[in-house]
Amino acid sequence: MTVSSLSVAQRLVRSAGRVQAVLSHPAMPATATVAALVLLCWTLAQGTWRVLQPASPAVARAGGADLTDLRGLRGVQLFGRATARAPAAEASVAPSNLNMTLTGVAARASGGCALVIVQGQPEAAFCSGEEVSPGVRLDTVERDRIVIVRNGAREAVFMKDAEGGAAGVAVPLPPIVQPIGTDRQLVDRRQLQQQLGRPEFLNQALIVPNPDGGFLVRQVQAGSLYEKLGLRPGDVIKNVNGQPLTSMDDVMRLYQQFGTAQRVLVDVQRQGRSETLYYD
Incomplete structure (x- = not known):
């Protein structure tokens, strides 16, 4: 969903209180952690997650849309940009x-x-x-x-690298997602939480604000959890459980509501058609 007026700092929030504390910092840059929050909303952020920089600033783009901000900030990517140092x-x-x-x-x-x-x-x-x-x-x-x-x-x-992994390196994924029909997946929440603890997790996709609303999936790493969840480059995530994603208020409302949700429905615009992805 998004964090407008702030980008969650890259470390990993082990409880709802810690998520809200970081998200509420007034100076955090605008960005979109859509896919992570889609997953985290209904697990109530009990997993540990970290936003890491891409190994290279060059990213394959889908859809051709320019980066936009939600609250007047421009050019901020989901995973940030490392400050150059000589x-x-x-x-x-x-x-x-x-x-x-x-x-x-x-x-x-x-x-x-x-x-x-x-x-x-x-x-x-x-x-x-x-x-x-x-x-x-x-x-x-x-x-x-x-x-x-x-x-x-x-x-x-x-940076403390407790997990000992390198950003941008794909790791074998446990069988978290099992297809049970067209556009429908069964998600093992316990294993999902374990996967969220890997520092590579949020480096496996690039999702940015879409000029016409929602969030554009620009890149999905082959074999990643995002791919298994059915997200494709070029998808525009429009709604989650019928609620539009346009602002930080939307994110926090969903975050607060999804603690007991048994199913998550994600509406996407895909190649000009509307589709719904179901997660049980």
């Missing part, structure tokens, strides 16, 4: 010795936001320019690290 600049930034753990990032061309654990405190979201702890300011957000400023010196904090 080799010399990278070498000059020493690793920080602060008790700080980087658990996720939402990078964009200018600035970005990050989820950070500081001194063992609860995970919190910060955006470029904000104070992470007394005397420590978040400077830049990149694909696998953040740069902080402490006492005038720049220091790097690198």
Whole structure:
């Protein structure tokens, strides 16, 4: 569905409260985490999920539509854009010795936001320019690290890779989805939650706001969970359980309502025709 006025920071929300805390950060960039929220709505975000950067900024596009924003922001992709860094600049930034753990990032061309654990405190979201702890300011957000400023010196904090996987690398998927008819799939929710814990999950598709409403599926990795769920490049996701997807308000309403839903119906526009995908 979408996160307008913010892009969920790339780390992984283990409870509904933590999802809402991150989504409510006022400075997060506009983006669309449609497919993830389609799945997460009816599992109530009990899985762990992370938005990761694509291995390459070049992405095959379907449909030819330009990226648009929902709340006045342009050019923000689902998985963000890593801030470019020159080799010399990278070498000059020493690793920080602060008790700080980087658990996720939402990078964009200018600035970005990050989820950070500081001194063992609860995970919190910060955006470029904000104070992470007394005397420590978040400077830049990149694909696998953040740069902080402490006492005038720049220091790097690198992404914690608890899963030990590399972004953009496909992994064998368990049999989560079983077709039970035309456009109808049976989803094993327990295994789905396990799959959501893989850092590769959200890197397996690219979904962006569509100028004419809904969200355009631009890329789907072959063999991915998204493909097994029936999504194809060029699909435009219009509604979920009859409710249109146009804003962050739609996302949060669905998020709150889908905790006990036994079935999810996703209406898509496919090659000029309307189709409905059913998930039980």
